[in-house]
Amino acid sequence: MRKKELKLVVTFHTTADAMAMEKACKVRQVPGRLIPVPRAISAGCGLSWCSDIEEQEKLLGIMQEIEIEREAIHECMV
């Protein structure tokens, strides 16, 4: 079983925004993956973007560039 690590989790207002984030990160070769929004963060069932903590600045830059409004950024065990 994979061991849980402290990760950066970005949540969005819509699933489409999360999918757009995945696409943009792939194009820019920023590591990370789509995950269901962790239950500890929300009772919703949307998607979120999970990356290493140190990628925060890059992620903020990408979101600004492709005009995605994030809901929140969390650090949590994933």
Place this chain on the structure above:
Amino acid sequence: MNLSDSKKKLALAGVLSGLVAVCLAVFGNPVNMAFCIACFVRDTAGALGLHQAEVVQYARPEIIGLVLGAFIISVVTKEYRSTAGSAPMIRFVLGMILVIGSLIFLGCPLRMVIRMSAGDLNAWVALIGFILGVGTGVIALKKGFSLGRAYVIHKLNGGIFPALMLGILLLALFTSLLKASESGPGSMHAPLILSLIGGLIFGAVAQKSRMCFAGSIRDVILMKNFDLLTVIASLFVVMLIFNLASGRFVLGFNTPGIIAHSEHLWNILGMYAVGFAAVLAGGCPLRQLILAGQGSSDSAVTVLGMFAGAAVSHNFGLASSGTSLNPETGELVAGAVTSYGKIALIICIAVCFVIAFTNKREGAKS
């Protein structure tokens, strides 16, 4: 208790839900329909007089309990969030499609799994359609499908739908205004208080575990994440054990008495529409009730669409009939999908495609 921080706890949530379904089946709910969201919404719509099919009219306390259970647990755990504003009329139409598709197949995704656990091969055939429908929805998501974001609104709004459900419960308890079937599936039910408690428990567990039949398959296809599927799988196992132990497991097609038919193409297409619409609406019929309970007015509108879909299905003869035995001759009478039902289902699938590929994320850049 956090029911979702490990697969074991998610499995426990499925087991608890399965046990609730088992209890309801034992204490009087229709055989093989222990807990079905579409059927119970249809019955409740009948009780309110939204359709006139006399054999399927009963205000199902399970539906009321699901919404109130989700409402109470979300308030207690401070997860209640009143939101609205994401394409309400499209969601209303998707709600209609969820129930029209379900009543062509004769069951929502929850009942599909319950029927699968009882050996009904028609439900296994329908599962193919459901997976394909969810898969089509996932393609739409990848193409940028979005109904737009919801906004936080005054907290009173999110409480209106649970209050309406409470109103139906009070009418059922203290008046004779609601219609109630004297024969047929609507007349078969567990005692009111037991159904209500079952609904409350199921609703609370579903809220904590985020149980969703469409979401479970969506997550597997999209992210290879099996968390939500764990809940469904464990519910299936509990029901399978119950059916095997109680002699209710009958493997085959055309089994009389279980309210099902064997028109394979239409079973597949019925659940295809349900899977597709569920991904577009952001959750299966069960999940819509839970989200409505925890404050989403968008989901409440979807549920109102489900009630309208139920009314349309029975007022216009869209709902299928189940295979049965002729009581006089003892001959098997095959269940069937109606011509109007077939036409309506094709329209529903076409509408899903229009919604899926015309509603895109605004200002999409990459």
